[in-house]
Amino acid sequence: MRRIVIIGLDSFSHRWLEPLFSRGQLPNLKRLMEEGSFSLLKTPIVGATPHNWASISTGSSFKDHGCTWWVRAPGLAKPLYGFSSTTLAAEPIWATASRVGVKSILLDVPQSYPVLWENVVHVGEDGRPDSSYRCIQVSKGYLSEDLYEEYMRRAQLAADPLPSYYRVLAKAHLVKVRVQEVRGWEGVGMGGLYEAEIPIYLEGRKYTAATGEGSERAIAKLYLLIRPADRIVELYYEKRAGARLGASKLGSWSGWVRYGFTVEGGRVEAYFRFKLLKLGDSGRSLHVYFSQVYPAKGFAHPGELSEKLIEACGPYLQTPTRQQVVLCGACDVYTFIEELEYMGWWYARAMRYLIERGEWGLFYIKYHAPDFLNHLCAYMIDERHPLFDSERLEEGWRLWSRVFEPADEMVKIALEAVGDEGIIAVISDHGSKLMHPFYMYTTILAGRIVAEALEREGYVVRKPGGEVDWARSLVRPGSFGFNLAVRGRDPGGVIEPEEYERVRLRLIEILRELRNPVTNAHLFKLVCRREDAEALGYGGPRCADVFVWPNFGDHLELEYEKVTREDYAKIGVPDIGTWEWPVGIPTGAHEDIAMLIVRGPGVKRGYKCKKLYSLINVVPTLCYAAGLPIPRDCTGGVIKEMLALEE
Ligand SMILES: [Zn+2]
Numbered sequence: 189m190r191r192i193v194i195i196g197l198d199s200f201s202h203r204w205l206e207p208l209f210s211r212g213q214l215p216n217l218k219r220l221m222e223e224g225s226f227s228l229l230k231t232p233i234v235g236a237t238p239h240n241w242a243s244i245s246t247g248s249s250f251k252d253h254g255c256t257w258w259v260r261a262p263g264l265a266k267p268l269y270g271f272s273s274t275t276l277a278a279e280p281i282w283a284t285a286s287r288v289g290v291k292s293i294l295l296d297v298p299q300s301y302p303v304l305w306e307n308v309v310h311v312g313e314d315g316r317p318d319s320s321y322r323c324i325q326v327s328k329g330y331l332s333e334d335l336y337e338e339y340m341r342r343a344q345l346a347a348d349p350l351p352s353y354y355r356v357l358a359k360a361h362l363v364k365v366r367v368q369e370v371r372g373w374e375g376v377g378m379g380g381l382y383e384a385e386i387p388i389y390l391e392g393r394k395y396t397a398a399t400g401e402g403s404e405r406a407i408a409k410l411y412l413l414i415r416p417a418d419r420i421v422e423l424y425y426e427k428r429a430g431a432r433l434g435a436s437k438l439g440s441w442s443g444w445v446r447y448g449f450t451v452e453g454g455r456v457e458a459y460f461r462f463k464l465l466k467l468g469d470s471g472r473s474l475h476v477y478f479s480q481v482y483p484a485k486g487f488a489h490p491g492e493l494s495e496k497l498i499e500a501c502g503p504y505l506q507t508p509t510r511q512q513v514v515l516c517g518a519c520d521v522y523t524f525i526e527e528l529e530y531m532g533w534w535y536a537r538a539m540r541y542l543i544e545r546g547e548w549g550l551f552y553i554k555y556h557a558p559d560f561l562n563h564l565c566a567y568m569i570d571e572r573h574p575l576f577d578s579e580r581l582e583e584g585w586r587l588w589s590r591v592f593e594p595a596d597e598m599v600k601i602a603l604e605a606v607g608d609e610g611i612i613a614v615i616s617d618h619g620s621k622l623m624h625p626f627y628m629y630t631t632i633l634a635g636r637i638v639a640e641a642l643e644r645e646g647y648v649v650r651k652p653g654g655e656v657d658w659a660r661s662l663v664r665p666g667s668f669g670f671n672l673a674v675r676g677r678d679p680g681g682v683i684e685p686e687e688y689e690r691v692r693l694r695l696i697e698i699l700r701e702l703r704n705p706v707t708n709a710h711l712f713k714l715v716c717r718r719e720d721a722e723a724l725g726y727g728g729p730r731c732a733d734v735f736v737w738p739n740f741g742d743h744l745e746l747e748y749e750k751v752t753r754e755d756y757a758k759i760g761v762p763d764i765g766t767w768e769w770p771v772g773i774p775t776g777a778h779e780d781i782a783m784l785i786v787r788g789p790g791v792k793r794g795y796k797c798k799k800l801y802s803l804i805n806v807v808p809t810l811c812y813a814a815g816l817p818i819p820r821d822c823t824g825g826v827i828k829e830m831l832a833l834e835e
Contacts (some may be wrong), residue, residue, distance in 0.1 A: 200595075293311075419437055
């Protein structure tokens with residue numbers, strides 16, 4: 189069997205290749221393309237990260253692999269978590285490899301954790317791009333009261349329901365701290381200095397899954413010593429000179445801090461760093477950004493690998509940042525890019541370390557940074573966006589390139605490792621397009637409109653506090669639609685089985701009528717019974733009783749060329765048009781076109797496929813080219829157009 193390297197770039201768009209190549213960026217990816225075959229791939233109709241990667245890894249669709257963000261299958265008491273390996277119902281390529289005795293190395297690949305297979309070296313988590321499983325705390329902006337209130341006031345100016353969206357983000361990533369004159373320090377000169385208490389919270393899903401509470405549980409208190417004259421903040425674990433953990437000068441990162449936190453009775457050593465972003469002259473007004481706080485051990489399988497990797501590559505953070513961190517003002521765009529860059533270079537170093545030392549037949553990594561970058565920063569490089577500034581285009585591409593350079597390094601490492609003997613694939617799970625400023629706004633609004641309509645029709649019941657009580661309602665959220673609460677099938681089900689069809693058809697009628705009050709478009713472009721959605725590639729035991737295809741964006745996309753700054757004014761999003769973006773909304777979204785580049789023996793050189801293929805064609809093609817059996821549940825075929833087949 190030939191070795192296979194899969195480099196997954198989340199959200200990477202084929203449209204970025206030419207502008208990057210023409211600027212001299214991504215030379216190794218360019219070489220890969222010139223020496224291999226390229227194809228565009230169509231993603232499923234309701235495509236997104238978790239099910240798209242599941243489709244890539246298994247060569248099957250939702251019907252067979254059953255993964256979406258949250259799987260709310262009919263009959264289930266609790267939703268299944270769609271990034272978990274235990275939710276994946278079809279065989280992934282690394283399980284196939286394991287079955288035939290081939291070793292795999294997996295880095296943050298979706299549905300690869302917990303590790304359920306032999307012959308697998310695993311680093312990272314399950315590929316989920318939000319709060320990490322075993323982090324101590326997500327990244328945070330600690331703000332003095334004046335700056336915190338200023339951010340919250342701005343967010344409040346946005347049109348309803350956007351302020352509630354910002355409040356959720358702020359709750360996750362902003363902490364208000366009290367800055368006061370220093371008091372009770374040992375061995376520290378007190379003149380003109382200030383202090384602030386820095387609480388650290390326990391927020392990893394591992395700790396909060398049962399309660400859902402993270403931000404309420406402070407597990408440690410650290411102390412900032414603020415030196416306004418020097419533009420420096422120092423961090424201490426106790427208020428004494430010998431307890432210093434690190435320091436940051438305005439605008440620059442501290443060194444890495446390793447500190448032992450008391451977690452559920454035990455001690456967890458974890459790494460983080462911090463950066464002073466703002467400091468008023470008086471020293472009382474301040475904004476300090478803290479990276480994710482992530483354990484020094486336990487993120488690799490076999491276990492001893494974690495510390496070896498940290499020694500060789502530096503501290504590992506699982507999700508250092510995401511667009512939401514900037515949108516709520518926890519840090520600026522430049523710090524965001526530095527975080528993504530760090531993540532990328534860590535992966536590249538780890539990839540080299542693992543590839544050179546391990547015995548392996550399959551190496552598979554998913555790098556999520558392009559997705560975060562696109563969501564936040566699409567306006568920097570796309571001239572159609574009203575916030576685009578042509579004078580800053582080159583600066584925009586330079587910032588973008590900093591996030592892609594580590595990916596190009598990964599391609600270089602792959603080329604060096606497998607030479608002309610192995611198969612190298614670079615693949616994205618979906619592409620990228622611009623996001624209309626109304627998109628977030630109408631998406632949030634749509635949820636409210638659906639709930640109100642269902643309540644009016646007696647399908648939904650509310651708790652005394654006003655929120656929907658799904659457990660007591662006739663209808664419940666499903667995967668790509670809605671489920672009915674059927675007696676004998678669903679826990680707490682109330683609909684008699686013989687009433688099922690009548691209730692379901694009425695629900696379909698209700699949903700079909702709903703319109704978005706802002707755009708007047710229907711909320712759903714399609715509402716139908718699950719059986720009817722099979723024609724679209726859906727189906728299987730986890731499909732919802734009623735399938736819906738949301739229509740939050742179509743109408744807006746057609747109008748995209750006409751989007752203006754006034755559209756931002758309409759939804760009251762303030763402070764737009766600066767690259768620092770203290771409060772804003774995403775500018776990039778997912779497109780239903782992904783891409784694949786494959787290079788290796790038997791693969792056509794310098795070829796671009798004329799036909800459009802699907803995500804489910806990727807793994808069978810790679811397996812065929814490498815001489816590995818095709819995964820057991822694969823329904824996709826080999827992309828013969830890419831192969832240099834003997835006539
Ligand atoms: Zn994605």
